[in-house]
Amino acid sequence: MANEQPGLLGRKLGMTQIFDANDQVVPCTVIAIGENTVIRAKTADSADGYTAVQLGYGEQKEARFTKPQLGHFAANNVKPSRWVHEIRLSAGDLDKYPVGGSVGVADIFTEGQKVDVIGTSKGRGFAGVMKKYNFKGFIRSHGTHEYFRHGGSIGTRLTPGHVIKGKKMPGHMGAANVTVQNLKLVKVDAERGLAFVAGGVPGPNGGHVTIRTAVKS
Secondary structure (H helix, E strand, O other): OOOOOEEEEEEEEEEEEEOOOOOOEEEEEEEEEEEEEEEEEEEEOOOOOOOOOEEEEEOOOHOOOHHHHHHHHHOOOOOOEEEEEEEOOOHHHHHOOOOOEEEHHHOOOOOOOEEEEEEEOOOOEEEOOOHHHOOOOOOOOHHHOOOOOOOOOOOOOOOOOOOOOOOOOOEEEEEEEEEEEEEEEEEEEOOOOEEEEEOOOOOOOOOEEEEOOOOOO
């Protein structure tokens, strides 16, 4: 079952620090949300069969869109958006998103609440098992040659006779969809469209993220 929590699209700007009421430093990630365009709404009664809202964020030259994409925006009477993402909602939360209008950070979130942030982690390229999975590595005493950073045996020729599915091995690291849960929303700047979230969030500065009400709070 999909997580049906209200949320918005944004862009990670970087990290800063805020002093709380007890003069304690709180490291925060700044997320620029601005105005999200509500492109389309889906309901359980429609042909889609579920309740969701399609949001657009960011500007981009029209020349960079395909004709079908421009036709989709024109059919819904909204300006083209660089990022388009769909968020599942409960029927009661659908009223918060007026189709054709825009939604800001203060319309969905309040200071002090818990949120989940979803983003694409930084790509690290091809990595070995020591970097990717924190393997210990082999002994480095006399007599060891060439196998200092190897992962060891990956299977046998007898039972089961093949490499077990899911075996931790070298490969591409990062560039994966990551969700960080139950982060505190320290500050909401409605005038500048900024959200200050305690702690770090996935992805590089400038990366696209989705911030939503925490599922497990």
